[in-house]
Amino acid sequence: MPRIKENYPEIKVERQNLNYAKLLLQDYAGAVSELTALTQYFNHQSVIFKNYEEVSQVLSYIGLVETKHLQILGKLINLLGINPKYRIIKDDNKRVWWSPIYVDYEKDIYKIIEANIEGEKAAIKQYKEHLELIKDDYIIAILTRIIMDEQDHIKILTEVYNNLKENKPIKFMESLTNYEEREEGDLVPPNREFTPEELKEYYNGENGRPAYVVIDQIVFDVSNIGSWGGGTHFGIYAGENHTEVFNRHHLGNIQLLKDRVPMVGYLKQ
Incomplete structure (x- = not known):
């Protein structure tokens, strides 16, 4: 399994801001969130690992990247002044706790990939909406970096889907390993x-x-x-x-x- 790239911007904020923290809680543990994404990826890779081992490894890898995103968001939320519990805080301060019903539980390999592509698109859309509301340059840099990962995930999943449809071999783990382990000096x-x-x-x-x-x-x-x-x-x-x-x-x-x-x-x- 390739290692996760660590070249994310430094985790810091300009100052505490509870409104920004509430926005990031949606990305952290809302219906469309990193917590939902990683849970869904790990569920799906467990469902298909026997019949689609290579695809299962790809989903597991992406799940690990989403886990990294969750950790980053949790630290940002804490720096912004809110305990990063697995819930969102609405405008009326009502707490809505994360729920496993947010996960799209599929068994069919094609529906699994389609569900995760749509999940990545929804995450990108939400991040971009939040970027319009956040004026902290440190947070903007981090969210922009996370969006780049999500865009890469769509490309990977789309190619996996097309290869499956065309009955071509899935060889993404080798290319992912080469991509992740390149040294900056190279x-x-x-x-x-x-x-x-x-x-x-x-x-x-x-x-x-x-x-x-x-x-x-x-x-x-x-x-x-x-x-x-x-x-x-x-x-x-x-x-x-x-x-x-x-x-x-x-x-x-x-x-x-x-x-x-x-x-x-x-x-x-």
Whole structure:
């Protein structure tokens, strides 16, 4: 089983904020939450392990990632001023405790994968809604990092589903192991230079062109990131240097990009 990447932003908050804590409790132990997700993954991998051992291992791995998310959220909630018990706190201060009825108990392999893909999509939607309400840069960086994991899970599950439908072998544990165990020092951009003008004209993501962005003088290819469709991403554009924006929202943790998208060169000085 591959180890879980530890390159998450530092767990800290700007100051205590009970409203933020209540929002994170929904992600922590609400109906759509990390607690629901990890419980569902571990239930499903137990159901299918005999007939679908490789898929079972994939689900177990994703469950471990969700467990990591749960631990991170619990620490944030505590720092924000609320005991991270497994419940949400509504606006009227009513407590609603987490329930196992939130889990989608399936037996069919295809329904299992479909349920978990939908669960990941619901989690991403909820995290993005909370990002609109939270103004703490430390929390924003952590939630953005968690969303990246959930997006990866959708890709993995979708490919597993398609391989099963096409009767192809499932070999994700080998690729996951290789992906997770790469050393940071092993990742070096190709020795190619791009001018700002070249990036803006030919790598802006428009009309089918590749979408490249510059962070800390390194050029990254974000063409396969869905949220960069059409060369735009939450009001910023491909083909440009976005170091300042990235550092503000991700606290300078460039390893997030190195783990996720190809490095294609450097910005020419």
